[in-house]
Amino acid sequence: xxxxxxxxxxxxxxxxxxxxxxxxxxxxxxxxxxxxxxxxxxxxxxxxxxxxxxxxxxxxxxxxxxxxxxxxxxxxxxxxxxxxxxxxxxxxxxxxxxxxxxxxxxxxxxxx
Amino acid sequence: xxxxxxxxxxxxxxxxxxxxxxxxxxxxxxxxxxxxxxxxxxxxxxxxxxxxxxxxxxxxxxxxxxxxxxxxxxxxxxxxxxxxxxxxxxxxxxxxxxxxxxxxxxxxxxxxxxxx
Numbered sequence: 001x002x003x004x005x006x007x008x009x010x011x012x013x014x015x016x017x018x019x020x021x022x023x024x025x026x027x028x029x030x031x032x033x034x035x036x037x038x039x040x041x042x043x044x045x046x047x048x049x050x051x052x053x054x055x056x057x058x059x060x061x062x063x064x065x066x067x068x069x070x071x072x073x074x075x076x077x078x079x080x081x082x083x084x085x086x087x088x089x090x091x092x093x094x095x096x097x098x099x100x101x102x103x104x105x106x107x108x109x110x111x112x
Numbered sequence: 113x114x115x116x117x118x119x120x121x122x123x124x125x126x127x128x129x130x131x132x133x134x135x136x137x138x139x140x141x142x143x144x145x146x147x148x149x150x151x152x153x154x155x156x157x158x159x160x161x162x163x164x165x166x167x168x169x170x171x172x173x174x175x176x177x178x179x180x181x182x183x184x185x186x187x188x189x190x191x192x193x194x195x196x197x198x199x200x201x202x203x204x205x206x207x208x209x210x211x212x213x214x215x216x217x218x219x220x221x222x223x224x225x226x227x228x
Contacts, residue, residue, distance in 0.1 A: 002158075033215065055212050056213030092216075100145075105156050106157075
């Protein structure tokens, strides 16, 4: 158990809909990262937050947005969903001096 | 931009034998960190081992060790005494930092199958 929690574990929704993925980092970790894993793109970095502030953006679509709240949990919002958004979405947190990231169990999103 | 290359899509090993998973990287930063993660069929990503660019010795964590060859820009993962539970996808990753931002760049992974 990495100490990072993600909900829900599975999500099935229709095209055009909006969903929210939730993540709680390990106790004490201030950084939260979101990654998308798909068969064709592999593991792709989406966005990083540090103590409530956005620090880095990767290959995140404009239809996607995220935020980190004062209690350090984070949410990833995906809107106007398309079939190609079906993927495993990971949240990770870090706080160690080596910068290693600990991943949550992931949310498997299926868009039908 | 940094890049990670894992050239072995799949590897097979007999139980109790050692196996090496290859990883080469490309970066112009003098300071960097390399990581290996394991992803079993259940899907979670498990941190295995870390190697810093300035570390004098190769990293080891139990049955996992890193064969770090800085001049060749390679960071191969060695798993000794393979177990059936080692069957999984293995990803090599590099930490990319810029200002206060940080992210991991992953290779495409190697699928390891341990045969009894």
